Amino acid sequence: MSNNQDEARILAEDTATLHKMGYAQELSRRMHGFSNFAIAFSIICILAGGITSFQAAFSAAGPGGVFVGWIVGSIFSMVIALSMAQIASAYPTAGALYHWSSILGGRGWGWATAFVNLLGLIFVVASVNVGAYDLFTSLILGNMFHIDTSHWGFWQQTIAVILITASQGAFNHMGIRTTTRLTDFSGYLIFFIAIVLTIAMLVGAQHYDFSRLFTFINYSGKAGGGVVPHSGNLFYLFMLGLLLPLYTITGFDGAAHTSEETVNARRTVPRGIINSVFWSFAFGLVMEASILLAMPDLGKAAAQGGNVFFNLLAGLPVILPVKYLLYVGIVVANYLCALAGVTSTSRMIFAFARDGGLPGHAIWRRVSPTHRTPVGAIWLTAVLSVAATLYSPAFAALAAGCAMFLYISYAMPVAAGLLAEGKTWTEFGPFRLGALSKPLAVISIIGVFVLIYIGIQPPNNILITYGLGLIVLMLVLWFGVARVRFPGPPISREAIASRAAEIAAEERAVHEGTGG
Known part of the structure; x- marks a missing residue:
């Protein structure tokens, strides 16, 4: 059998799997293994959170806090990624966490998961685009062109973020082929720039003191540039510093949100989730270690607060072309990170809207017959992510919110699966955890409660307001409207069977629009 015949058979199986869950193949299924991995890897982007949130750990518990x-x-991220991968293998849909929670925990649990996941995803795009703006002004305008932007403020940032986000929306609008090419490039770029940065840091190091990687120093308060409020409890500070890896290694649900655009999704998506985290x-780890080893004086570096990485990079004794390559590469990687975030978020909105989960759902679930992309969801993502920066322009709060809300949404279907496994959940995909399934689920749930505690500590206590506001809003919406009007995804055999004619009509409309 030829490769084309093999792929045609796999595509037919993917479509049949989607039909069995009550959905039409409206989106274009073009992504293969690396592309699915690359979109999750791009959203994680160690050149984004690993750099822009470096001070969250270093200015708390010193080099040991980072390394x-x-x-x-990362171990915690892998635990929850494994749990998610098992569910993704069973239910490969664009709704991902929302759909999983609905099947395993019920309509209301799925609805709640959707809103928490949506807020976390919006924070991803918002925080990375604010970070991209900060990196652009510091590395490109400041270090390369020596333009003083110290007097720039809220309006300059807002205008820049609007332009950045609009361009990302436009690329996503143009189709998954365009997006995939960009995120594939992003995957290679992250590997390349991370290697170059690591080598540059090691070359610039005056000496290699590997013991500092395991040395914990209290840099809270003034000693750390005021990034973290002063505390005498080093363990507490270490826990606060976990926001560095947890903000960075998040967004890997992007591999799941693009399930309906991925070939052989039941096998490819779990690998994409796990490999992106690993x-x-x-x-x-190697990149962060090189940054720590390159510091001539830890105390002086910590006192620079949020500027520690930028000043260290600017002072490296390497030739200018290498520095400029790093400057441009880091900024581009951050831009593509948020672009991939728009892709992931828009697929989640599309999936939730097609089940009637959002006001104006007919608009947000619309798929362009020309590009086969959820255009309404893409532009709603753009608007919401810009709006998030208006209320909370501080990068640290956006980063903490991204980590906290996303990991809560990750744990919700995992918790539902823990209770449903072996009872109502009896059909699994090719990827199984076996005896590890329930222990890993328990660890995931406990870890998320710890993360919630970390995430709402000063200076990120604005997230208490976000969290309480979200809870109140969800309660009002659920009991006031959604409990009666929200049908949820088709789960029962009867509900799925009743959608057969609608599925055929939706697919026919898409094929006619593309001339297929």
Whole structure:
């Protein structure tokens, strides 16, 4: 059998799987293994959070907070990624966490998961685009062109973020082929720039003191540039520093949100989730270690607060072309990170809207017959992510919110699966955890409660307002409207069977629009 015949058979199986869950194949299924991995790897982007949130750990518990914290945080990320991968293998849909929670925990649990996941995803795009703006002004305008932007403020940032986000929306609008090419490039770019950055840091190091990687120093308060409020409890500070790896290694649900655009999704998506976390951990650990080893004086570096990485990079004794390559590469990687975030978020909105989960759902679930992309969801993502920066322009709060809300949404279907496994959940995909399934689920749930505690500590206590506001809003919407009007995804055999004619009509409309 030829490769074309093999792929045609696999595509037919993917479509049949989607039909069995009550959905039409409206989106274009073009992504293969690397592309699915690359979109999750791009959203994680160690050149984004691994750089822009470096001070969250370093200015708390020193070099040990960064290096050991990266290991601890990454282990937790892998635990929850494994649990998610098992569910993704069973239910490969664009709704991902929302759909999983609905099947395993019920309509209301799925609805709640959707809103928490949506908020976390919006924070991803918002925080990375604010970070991209900061990196552009610091590295490109400041270090390359020596333009003083110290007097720039809210309006300059807002205008820049609007332009950045609009361009990302436009690329996503143009089709998954365009997006895939960009995120594939992003995957290679992250590997390349991380390697160059690591080598540059090691070349610039005056000496290699590997013991500092395991040395914990209290840099809270003034000693750390005021990044973290002063505390005498080093363990508490270490825990706060876990926001560095947990903010960075998040967004890997992007592999799941693009399930309906991925070939052989039941096998490819779990690999994409797991591999994106593993390689981010491995390359990120070496990169962060090189940054720590390159510091001439830890105390002086910590006192620079949020500027520690930028000043260190600017002072490296390497030739200018290498520095400029790093400057441009880091900024482009951050831009593509948020672009991939728009892709992931828009697929989640599309999936939730097609089940009637959002006001104006007919608009947000619309698929362009020309590009076969959820255009309404793409532009709603753009608007919401810009709006998030208006209320909370501080990068640290956006980063903490991204980590906290996303990991809560990750744990919700995992918790539902823990209770449903072996009872109502009896059909699994090719990827199984076996005896590890329930222990890993328990660890995931406990870890998320710890993360919630970390995430709402000063200076990120604005997230208490976000969290309480979200809870109140969800309660009002659920009991006031959604409990009666929201049908949820088709789960029962009767509901799925009743959608057969609608599925055929939706697919026919898409094929006619593309001339297929």
